[in-house]
Amino acid sequence: MDNPILEIDSVTKRFGGLTALNEVNFSVKAGEIRGLIGPNGAGKSTMFKNIAGFYTPTSGDIRYQGRSISGLKPHSIAEMGIVRTFQETTLFQELTVFENVLVGCHKHARINLFAAIFGLDRARQTAAAQKVEEVLEFMGLADRRHQLAAELPLGSQRALAIAIALASEPKLMLMDEPFAGMNPEETNHMMDLTRRVQESGITIVLVEHDMKAVMGLCGYLTVLNFGQLLAEGTPEEVRNDKRVIDAYLGGAA
Amino acid sequence: MKENWPKIVGFLLLLAAVLAVPHFLQFHHQDLLIFLVINVLVVTSYRLVTLTGEWSLIHAVMMGVGGYTATLLFRGFELGMWFTLPLAGLVAAAIAALLCFPLFRMTQFYFLIGSFAAGEAIRLCWIEFIIPFGGTGGLSGVEPPFVFDIDFLEPIPYYYLTLAIVGLCLLILYRIENSRIGLTLHSVHWKAPLAESVGVDTWRYRALAFIVGSFFVGVAGGLKVHYLGTINPNQFGIGFMVFILIWVIVGGYNRFYGPILGVVVLTLFDESIRQFEEFRPAIYGAVLILSILFLPKGLESIPARLRSWAGGGSDREKGKLTDG
Numbered sequence: 001m002d003n004p005i006l007e008i009d010s011v012t013k014r015f016g017g018l019t020a021l022n023e024v025n026f027s028v029k030a031g032e033i034r035g036l037i038g039p040n041g042a043g044k045s046t047m048f049k050n051i052a053g054f055y056t057p058t059s060g061d062i063r064y065q066g067r068s069i070s071g072l073k074p075h076s077i078a079e080m081g082i083v084r085t086f087q088e089t090t091l092f093q094e095l096t097v098f099e100n101v102l103v104g105c106h107k108h109a110r111i112n113l114f115a116a117i118f119g120l121d122r123a124r125q126t127a128a129a130q131k132v133e134e135v136l137e138f139m140g141l142a143d144r145r146h147q148l149a150a151e152l153p154l155g156s157q158r159a160l161a162i163a164i165a166l167a168s169e170p171k172l173m174l175m176d177e178p179f180a181g182m183n184p185e186e187t188n189h190m191m192d193l194t195r196r197v198q199e200s201g202i203t204i205v206l207v208e209h210d211m212k213a214v215m216g217l218c219g220y221l222t223v224l225n226f227g228q229l230l231a232e233g234t235p236e237e238v239r240n241d242k243r244v245i246d247a248y249l250g251g252a253a
Numbered sequence: 254m255k256e257n258w259p260k261i262v263g264f265l266l267l268l269a270a271v272l273a274v275p276h277f278l279q280f281h282h283q284d285l286l287i288f289l290v291i292n293v294l295v296v297t298s299y300r301l302v303t304l305t306g307e308w309s310l311i312h313a314v315m316m317g318v319g320g321y322t323a324t325l326l327f328r329g330f331e332l333g334m335w336f337t338l339p340l341a342g343l344v345a346a347a348i349a350a351l352l353c354f355p356l357f358r359m360t361q362f363y364f365l366i367g368s369f370a371a372g373e374a375i376r377l378c379w380i381e382f383i384i385p386f387g388g389t390g391g392l393s394g395v396e397p398p399f400v401f402d403i404d405f406l407e408p409i410p411y412y413y414l415t416l417a418i419v420g421l422c423l424l425i426l427y428r429i430e431n432s433r434i435g436l437t438l439h440s441v442h443w444k445a446p447l448a449e450s451v452g453v454d455t456w457r458y459r460a461l462a463f464i465v466g467s468f469f470v471g472v473a474g475g476l477k478v479h480y481l482g483t484i485n486p487n488q489f490g491i492g493f494m495v496f497i498l499i500w501v502i503v504g505g506y507n508r509f510y511g512p513i514l515g516v517v518v519l520t521l522f523d524e525s526i527r528q529f530e531e532f533r534p535a536i537y538g539a540v541l542i543l544s545i546l547f548l549p550k551g552l553e554s555i556p557a558r559l560r561s562w563a564g565g566g567s568d569r570e571k572g573k574l575t576d577g
Binding site: 043052054074075078079082084085086090091092093094095098102103106107109110111113115116117119125128164166167168226 | 432434439451454
């Protein structure tokens, strides 16, 4: 595969006696939307946490743009351009939409103590505020900028989660079930947003159970089952793969 | 700009009141006023630490670190207050920086207990190492500065000096909280994993809040010892720490002015029931329990509550009660 942005090289993750991931290999091309699917408990979220640095692989290596990132802290990995979004809605509920996205600008807008006390570094803070406006516009949240995150409807909360991630100017975005619990209208809207994120040049890895969204968005799928790589291929190939059907239907089909 | 004028007028009135108040008080109350202003700095600096969601039990001891630093520098090197105060802050900050490594491996209850243990260890050093700390009896002989014929041993000049220094410290703390750093501290408190996922080094920000908070409480310790003249380990024990917690909780910790409100109101209250002598702790305790029961968000939430009663609950819909 040419130009992989992310390489998972025989990654194993054990928790005590439980093997959550077993020698998993796959790689993600720059610019694609990759679907990472599988039945509950297949290890998808564990894989995300390993990539984002919340877990360290027991063995194996994770490479991002050719550099090994396994064992780095989450904030260092974010620094390099990998951002994850969370299952369910993880937002700063008591902050406004604007402030939520402003936190997301951390990498480019952080200041030191003296700049904070003496009000220096205005230029960068203004640039951050502009960046927030851009991202809000992009995600269709500009009208809600002064609302508290807790008061948004579900669809907007998910959009805000992506807006926070976008504000950090990532190259690779790991999206953990962004479609969960959405009605068809919200799902369609979210699919549009996801495509627009990809078109802006960001590679996406998507963990999702909503098959309509997965089949509609992803050019290539990676299927996990019981912590192992089960199958890979285009949505068409995966849909017709006997092993995948068995895994999802518990071997009854 | 125009809608700012009530705030400006209010601030000027408050300033005038604060400047005038010692002239209407007796000597004994002037003393208390000075300690009150110092305690305002203690609770406000503690607030910075709590912004990251970690409640430490070492803040009182850090005040002592500042106090002992000022005392030793004054006695040993005859340094004046202008040097001992910043050095008191710096030494407290440096000890806080060292303690970050063990303490911030823990969170929540473990951090609470860990910070208490570290604080007691420091306090035991003051008791056990009679040279240079003076043991349980502590040290004395620290004096305030004497500048241009103004004798700061007098309460009124020392009050104004304290007011100026504490005012400057509050301004700095306020600016930190309302800068991007304050926003980041909030983010570390409420959703640490989300903050990490966009590149916030949560350990660093916890440490930053702890170190800066310790600096300012160190300065407060220096201010106190230069007026009181004596210092001993019992001034900074868990008893004082509990008072800090009570002030912050009763005042409310969601806004900058909450802890200040708490320390001012409770100090005035404590003074006003002085005549009841033996009932004082019981009355004080009852008021605490009542305030926590009926004002869980602290005294600072009273204006919002009044507004919501007056406006038939319309503020609630605008989220005024839940912000901050």
